[in-house]
Amino acid sequence: MVNNMYDIKTLENLNENELKDFFESIGEKQFRAKQYFQSIHKNKILNVNDMTNFSMDLRDKLDAYNRIKNCSIATRIDSKLDNTKKYLIEMEDGNIVETVFMEYKTHTTICLSTQVGCRMGCKFCASTKKSFVRNLEPYEMCAQIYLVEKDLNTRISNIVLMGIGEPLDNYDNVVRFINLITDKNGQDMSIRNITLSTCGIVDKIKKLADDNIGINITISLHNPFDNERNLLMPIGNKYSIDEILKACDYYFQKTKRRIGFEYTVIENVNDSKEYMDRLVKLLKDRNCLLNLITLNPIDEFNQKSPSKGKMMSFMKYMNDNNVNTTIRRKQGVDIDGACGQLRINNMFDRGVR
Ligand code: SF4
Structure with missing residues (x-):
């Protein structure tokens, strides 16, 4: 389960296991968790719309849950x-x-x-x-x-x-x-x-x-x-x-x-x-x-x-x-x-x- 402190509004704070739970909860495959985690923490893509390894539909879906905080x-x-x-x-x-x-x-x-x-x-x-x-x-x-x-x-x-x-x-x-x-x-x-x-x-x-x-x-x-x-x-x-x-x-x-x-x-x-x-x-x-x-x-x-x-x-x-x-x-x-x-x-x- 996703830790209460870091809910789905802050996906960028979640680890890979927590992201797996999240992706499952929105009807997506668990392997998306690794892709999402790597996009942020390895490739430093700080905007979901730039994650081109996700379909447009999935990007829109993710954006609806969580826009990565703008720093x-x-x-x-x-x-x-x-x-x-x-x-x-x-x-x-x-x-x-x-x-x-x-x-x-x-x-x-x-x-x-x-x-x-x-x-x-x-x-x-x-x-x-x-x-x-x-x-x-x-x-x-x-x-x-x-x-x-x-x-x-x-x-x-x-x-x-x-x-x-x-x-x-x-x-x-x-x-x-x-x-x-x-x-x-x-x-x-x-x-x-x-x-x-x-x-x-x-x-x-x-x-x-x-x-x-x-x-x-x-x-x-x-x-x-x-x-x-x-x-x-x-x-x-x-x-x-x-x-x-x-x-x-x-x-x-x-x-x-x-x-x-x-x-x-x-x-x-x-x-x-x-x-x-x-x-x-x-x-x-x-x-x-x-x-x-x-x-x-x-x-x-x-x-x-x-x-x-x-x-x-x-x-x-x-x-x-x-x-x-x-x-x-x-x-x-x-x-x-x-x-x-x-x-x-x-x-x-x-x-x-
Ligand atoms: S040095 Fe400054 S930042 Fe560090 S603990 Fe003291 S008040 Fe806080």
């Missing part, structure tokens, strides 16, 4: 420094989300949004400015990839769920998206190439482990002391760092996937030896990777970025103390294209909405 590229901003491109993708209802494409020597990565707005309230993030509007549907996450691939005539190899929204606050839709995008008859994305970034919703991290999804997760840490982190990230009032780390241990036990931690280094705020020692204490016995991010100074968050030397010595100190640590390479700095949960100058600031 489109509203704006593309190209970095002048590298091949990073930032897209504003418009959903059928006029809501706009941000999607960033990054190109590396060996792979391409897309940073996707999972919600319109966000209810987590992190002080450094513009996604909170207009508060939460709505969750994105699975297909609206797929469409961000399909539109960018078509626009650039390229194949995206890696996905990071680090755009607008807290992915674990839209759990069911995000998991369904992951199942759709990794389906062998569709995009066939490797589960190992998908990374979800979260501010630390402990019960959902555990659920993700129990549901055996197998993606990589990374935690936005930014401060190793609860009382200070809570001021930046209100979710900390609900889940302490200790609880988050225990949930990460559980995730690692279940999935054997190494956990990432993101730490934005802010000069004279969280970069002293006291903070480094606390991080060492928290992370040194864990199979994890600490990703240091250099703060980009921004008006709304009036803090300074550390020098390159400071970043290097921070990294060295952590590695010398058995915490695997890297510094995140900056991409698309001129278009605020850097992924991670520290974005401030997004579409809301540009008055797009």
Whole structure:
């Protein structure tokens, strides 16, 4: 039976088995399900009328049940420094989300949004400015990839769920998206190439482990002391760092996937030896990777970025103390294209909405 949440008005959200039920229910052969699924998720045909492997009659019939939601590229901003491109993708209802494409020597990565707005309230993030509007549907996450691939005539190899929204606050839709995008008859994305970034919703991290999804997760840490982190990230009032780390241990036990931690280094705020020692204490016995991010100074968050030397010595100190640590390479700095949960100058600031 078709899942109640994703009824026949949203066929683009259904997996192949659910589509089989649907086609049977309208008196069509089940093999149509695979054709329909492949048309959307492999061939990226985003309009039923363009599915020429279906007769006109069947296209009309399908159109009567479900017109595939119209998602489109509203704006593309190209970095002048590298091949990073930032897209504003418009959903059928006029809501706009941000999607960033990054190109590396060996792979391409897309940073996707999972919600319109966000209810987590992190002080450094513009996604909170207009508060939460709505969750994105699975297909609206797929469409961000399909539109960018078509626009650039390229194949995206890696996905990071680090755009607008807290992915674990839209759990069911995000998991369904992951199942759709990794389906062998569709995009066939490797589960190992998908990374979800979260501010630390402990019960959902555990659920993700129990549901055996197998993606990589990374935690936005930014401060190793609860009382200070809570001021930046209100979710900390609900889940302490200790609880988050225990949930990460559980995730690692279940999935054997190494956990990432993101730490934005802010000069004279969280970069002293006291903070480094606390991080060492928290992370040194864990199979994890600490990703240091250099703060980009921004008006709304009036803090300074550390020098390159400071970043290097921070990294060295952590590695010398058995915490695997890297510094995140900056991409698309001129278009605020850097992924991670520290974005401030997004579409809301540009008055797009
Ligand atoms: S950083 Fe992430 S979780 Fe926090 S408000 Fe922004 S989008 Fe939401």
